[in-house]
Amino acid sequence: MSPLRLPWRRRAQPPGDLACQELVELVTDYLEGALPERDRARFEEHVSMCEGCAAYVEQLRQTLSVLGRLEPEDLSPEAERELLDAFRQWKREEQSDGPS
Amino acid sequence: MADDADALLVERAREGDEDAFAQLVRRHGPSLLRVARAYVPTQAAAEDAVQETWLGVLRGLERFEGRSSFRTWLFRILVNRAKTRGVRESRSVPFAAVGSGDADEPAVDPSRFTADGAWTSLPPRWDLDPEAVARSHDLRRIVDEAIAKLPENQRVVITLRDLEGVDSETVRNVLDVSETNQRVLLHRARAKVRKALEEWIDA
Numbered sequence: 001m002s003p004l005r006l007p008w009r010r011r012a013q014p015p016g017d018l019a020c021q022e023l024v025e026l027v028t029d030y031l032e033g034a035l036p037e038r039d040r041a042r043f044e045e046h047v048s049m050c051e052g053c054a055a056y057v058e059q060l061r062q063t064l065s066v067l068g069r070l071e072p073e074d075l076s077p078e079a080e081r082e083l084l085d086a087f088r089q090w091k092r093e094e095q096s097d098g099p100s
Numbered sequence: 101m102a103d104d105a106d107a108l109l110v111e112r113a114r115e116g117d118e119d120a121f122a123q124l125v126r127r128h129g130p131s132l133l134r135v136a137r138a139y140v141p142t143q144a145a146a147e148d149a150v151q152e153t154w155l156g157v158l159r160g161l162e163r164f165e166g167r168s169s170f171r172t173w174l175f176r177i178l179v180n181r182a183k184t185r186g187v188r189e190s191r192s193v194p195f196a197a198v199g200s201g202d203a204d205e206p207a208v209d210p211s212r213f214t215a216d217g218a219w220t221s222l223p224p225r226w227d228l229d230p231e232a233v234a235r236s237h238d239l240r241r242i243v244d245e246a247i248a249k250l251p252e253n254q255r256v257v258i259t260l261r262d263l264e265g266v267d268s269e270t271v272r273n274v275l276d277v278s279e280t281n282q283r284v285l286l287h288r289a290r291a292k293v294r295k296a297l298e299e300w301i302d303a
Contacts, residue, residue: 019217024207028287032268034279052219055226056208062228063294067262069231070240072130079147080125083154087113087121090158094116 018046023053027060106170114161125154128171131264132178138259139182139252149182156181168273175260175274186252207291226301239300246296250289257282258289 023046029035030043047053075083106127112120132153136146156177157164164173214220233239247255256275260266261282272279 019213020219021206021208021210021213021217024291025287027207028283028290032283032286034283052222055223059223059226059298060290060294062226063290063297064262066228066233066239066243066297067258067293068265069233070243070263072134072263075125075129075133075150076147079151080122080129082151083125084118084122086155086158087118090161091116091118 018042020046020050020053020056023047023050024056027057031060031064103169103171107166110161110164110166110170124170128174129154131171132174134263135175135178135256135259136182138247138256139179139186145185146182149178149185152181153178169270171266172270172273175266175270179256179274205288205291207287208295223298224301226297228297228301239297242296242300243293246293247289250292253277254285254289254292257285258293261286262290 023043026035026039026043030040035043047057106124109120109124109127113124129150132150133146136149136153137143140146140149153174157174160173160177164170168176212220212223247258250258257271257277260271260274261268266274268279268282271277271282275282277285
């Protein structure tokens with residue numbers, strides 16, 4: 001280990017054995033609650049000290065928030081009408097079959 | 101709860117109440133269409149898969165016991181129909197194929213890191229207002245395109261989990277994919293959508 005302190009070390013990467021590049025691969029496991037206790041603690045410690053990773057995790061949270069707000073499109077009125085026709089036909093068949 | 105409301109509507113539909121069936125179709129039709137779209141290449145094929153799903157519902161209505169939620173049952177029928185259709189239109193690949201190892205698909209471009217794995221430059225703080233963003237056609241297009249470009253299994257998982265808000269246990273039941281594989285697929289899909297947003301924000 002070199003005694004030299006590289007400038008980026010002070011700026012971006014906190015001490016500990018978890019690199020930023022590794023952390024970004026653990027975000028989903030973290031958010032899903034799938035990290036073992038020890039790894040979860042390492043993850044949180046890193047994020048609390050690393051501006052870059054904190055920003056990255058926040059970007060992902062915002063991504064999820066955007067995805068969760070996208071409304072699906074409605075069925076076309078024709079498709080809905082066809083389904084109601086199918087329902088009526090099903091009902092007729094049910095009634096002519098009698099209770100099963 | 102939504103599930104209770106569904107159970108009531110299913111009961112009424114079973115007794116022949118058309119209005120209850122129409123309500124079920126309106127409640128769940130849009131979600132089914134969106135999930136179907138993850139499997140098939142065209143809107144028309146997705147609509148067909150949704151139609152087939154509801155016909156399957158009618159055929160199975162007598163037998164539906166409510167052991168799973170109605171929504172889970174619906175998604176299961178849909179996924180079956182949509183997969184068959186996807187195969188026919190030669191888009192679908194077997195679901196078990198999660199793909200090659202993690203190293204091949206990093207969440208963030210390796211050039212963003214030093215040899216020691218630290219950021220070369222810090223990712224910027226985003227300040228998206230999700231409400232405003234959801235109304236932005238531009239952004240909707242960006243996200244839709246990013247999702248469309250995903251491999252099918254990633255697209256299906258992110259659609260169910262993050263767009264539809266289905267929990268991981270239900271997705272496991274609907275797709276027969278382990279929680280671990282589900283997380284891998286979700287991770288890759290989310291990373292790519294984040295990247296697409298990043299490029300849009302930077303531009």
